[in-house]
Amino acid sequence: MLTRDAEAVYRQLSRADRIRLARGAPPELRPHLAALERRVQAQERYMYQPAAWAREVIDWQSGDGITAYQGDIMDALARRRRVAARGPHGLGKTTTGSLVVLWFATTRDAAGVDWKVLTTASAWRHLSVYLWPEIHKWARRIRWDVLGRAPFNDLTELLTQNLKLEHGAASPVASNKAELIEGAHADSLLYLIDEAKIVPDDTWDAIEGAFSGGRMDGFPEAFALAISTPGPTTGRFYDIHRRAPGLEDWYTRHVTLEEAIAAGRISEEWAQQRARQWGADSALYANRVLGEFRAADEDSVIPLAWVEAAVERWQAWDTAGRPAVEGRRILGVDVARSGSDSTVFVHRRGLLIAELVAYDRQDTMQTTARVQATIGTGDDDQVEEAGAVPVVDSIGVGGGVVDRLRELGQPVLAYTGAAKTKSRTRDGEWGFTNVRSAAYWRMRELLDPAFGAELMLPPDDLLLSDLTTPTWDVTTGVPPKIQIERKEDVVARLGRSPDRGDAVVMALWAENLASSTIKSPAARTARTTAAASRYGRSFGSGGGAGAGRR
Numbered sequence: 001m002l003t004r005d006a007e008a009v010y011r012q013l014s015r016a017d018r019i020r021l022a023r024g025a026p027p028e029l030r031p032h033l034a035a036l037e038r039r040v041q042a043q044e045r046y047m048y049q050p051a052a053w054a055r056e057v058i059d060w061q062s063g064d065g066i067t068a069y070q071g072d073i074m075d076a077l078a079r080r081r082r083v084a085a086r087g088p089h090g091l092g093k094t095t096t097g098s099l100v101v102l103w104f105a106t107t108r109d110a111a112g113v114d115w116k117v118l119t120t121a122s123a124w125r126h127l128s129v130y131l132w133p134e135i136h137k138w139a140r141r142i143r144w145d146v147l148g149r150a151p152f153n154d155l156t157e158l159l160t161q162n163l164k165l166e167h168g169a170a171s172p173v174a175s176n177k178a179e180l181i182e183g184a185h186a187d188s189l190l191y192l193i194d195e196a197k198i199v200p201d202d203t204w205d206a207i208e209g210a211f212s213g214g215r216m217d218g219f220p221e222a223f224a225l226a227i228s229t230p231g232p233t234t235g236r237f238y239d240i241h242r243r244a245p246g247l248e249d250w251y252t253r254h255v256t257l258e259e260a261i262a263a264g265r266i267s268e269e270w271a272q273q274r275a276r277q278w279g280a281d282s283a284l285y286a287n288r289v290l291g292e293f294r295a296a297d298e299d300s301v302i303p304l305a306w307v308e309a310a311v312e313r314w315q316a317w318d319t320a321g322r323p324a325v326e327g328r329r330i331l332g333v334d335v336a337r338s339g340s341d342s343t344v345f346v347h348r349r350g351l352l353i354a355e356l357v358a359y360d361r362q363d364t365m366q367t368t369a370r371v372q373a374t375i376g377t378g379d380d381d382q383v384e385e386a387g388a389v390p391v392v393d394s395i396g397v398g399g400g401v402v403d404r405l406r407e408l409g410q411p412v413l414a415y416t417g418a419a420k421t422k423s424r425t426r427d428g429e430w431g432f433t434n435v436r437s438a439a440y441w442r443m444r445e446l447l448d449p450a451f452g453a454e455l456m457l458p459p460d461d462l463l464l465s466d467l468t469t470p471t472w473d474v475t476t477g478v479p480p481k482i483q484i485e486r487k488e489d490v491v492a493r494l495g496r497s498p499d500r501g502d503a504v505v506m507a508l509w510a511e512n513l514a515s516s517t518i519k520s521p522a523a524r525t526a527r528t529t530a531a532a533s534r535y536g537r538s539f540g541s542g543g544g545a546g547a548g549r550r
Helices: 004-012 015-024 030-046 050-057 068-080 093-110 124-139 178-182 201-210 236-241 257-262 268-278 283-288 304-319 364-375 398-407 435-447 461-468 487-494 499-508 526-539
Strands: 082-086 115-121 168-172 188-194 221-228 251-254 329-334 342-349 352-360 389-393 413-415 472-475 481-484
Touching: 015 030, 030 050, 030 093, 050 068, 050 093, 068 082, 068 093, 068 221, 068 251, 068 257, 082 236, 093 115, 093 124, 093 168, 093 188, 093 221, 115 124, 124 168, 124 188, 124 304, 178 201, 188 201, 201 221, 221 236, 236 251, 257 268, 268 283, 268 461, 283 304, 283 461, 304 352, 304 435, 304 461, 329 364, 329 398, 329 499, 342 364, 342 499, 352 499, 364 389, 364 398, 389 398, 389 499, 435 472, 435 481, 435 499, 461 499
Parallel strands: 082 221, 082 251, 115 168, 115 188, 188 221, 329 389, 389 413
Antiparallel strands: 329 342, 342 352, 472 481
């Protein structure tokens, strides 16, 4: 084995001197010199050519490889040092970031340079569930003979969320820990910012500090790759792409839908289906399919960014092992009105929407039986849990489910969207034209980040579309009243019924329904009356003036 000092001397030699040394070396040293020479050649070839590294060092299978736009992004990083790339969902962002991390680590370590990689994202889950497993995946595909070194040691080098080599390390850092990012120092630094659209400004500022001493030629050097699907027209990632003053030194790359389709990463049929599902003019379609920055329409009830933040909270809860959540167990039921619609069951616990389940082609009796089974009542007449109660849309065929549940002595909250309400907005200034308007606005208030939003929503694309599509207006009067877009108009724009959104909104409106709603017919038995009394106390006597306030 060669000592570190001997390797350092070898690296300083010219190519011709290295050849002469190898020819005259003792036989026992020749294998070590050959391996060292491969490392030196890899360093010289790939140090500032990440796309070539990805094409030649990774063992690609079945003719696969990086796309042209991935190569553009990688090589732009070597040339320009700061790259912000955006594009549609499915273009290969995590693969690009993972390959960049491995390129940087192996080339800098081969050169004997003091290096460091910090990976960050909008949420820790993106690092632990997506990025670092992807780094492991591609590390297993490295052609180690090309790099002239042994594979990473899983016990000492490539750990679960760290890569520790001889001269440096790659690590994850939460995006809300700007002080840890700011404290990074090395001769060669790389910052990878995944899901960059909602990374806080403090993190961007901390990264910027690393570039103060960086050089475009030689050491110290600093690189930053920010990559994401775009979101609303706010935040540093958006400012970079709009070329805001002071941010012109970032190189921006927009991967278009056409490029992703041509590269085989996205199918044209998928894009067309999403246009029908979300609406070709929606913010959701613009962000995830076109790779464009777009906020929800100004008159939308609920901004897309607020719903996406609630999905992030749900995914963090899911990743944490689904810990218990306090609160009453509620079942929201939106009953299908036609053969093409679905009956949707929403399972709620406090401010957690744990699950959405859709059932097709069920009549009212089947739906009634499923409601009983879901909340733990039926032939054995056992209540699974105190306070488990369904909220059912009472308009149209849903009325039949409400009537049958009451006939069976089952407490049920009937949601009537067209009914009048005296509820007010959080500040008490505005009223509502009907319960549907009040319920959707209540949903908006629960998602408003200005008030410490805690509501968690499952990752369901139809739900996101349902919640962000309806618009709102204000009618004149004292007080002025908020009017949410009629469901018929939403159906016309979406081409389908917003069943998932309505079911979630109903489930979250349970506390605002009057306790009298759960009264059954007069022939109710003593047992049923006691159960109704118990449920009524759990919800209080809301529904009067100000019942929607917080």
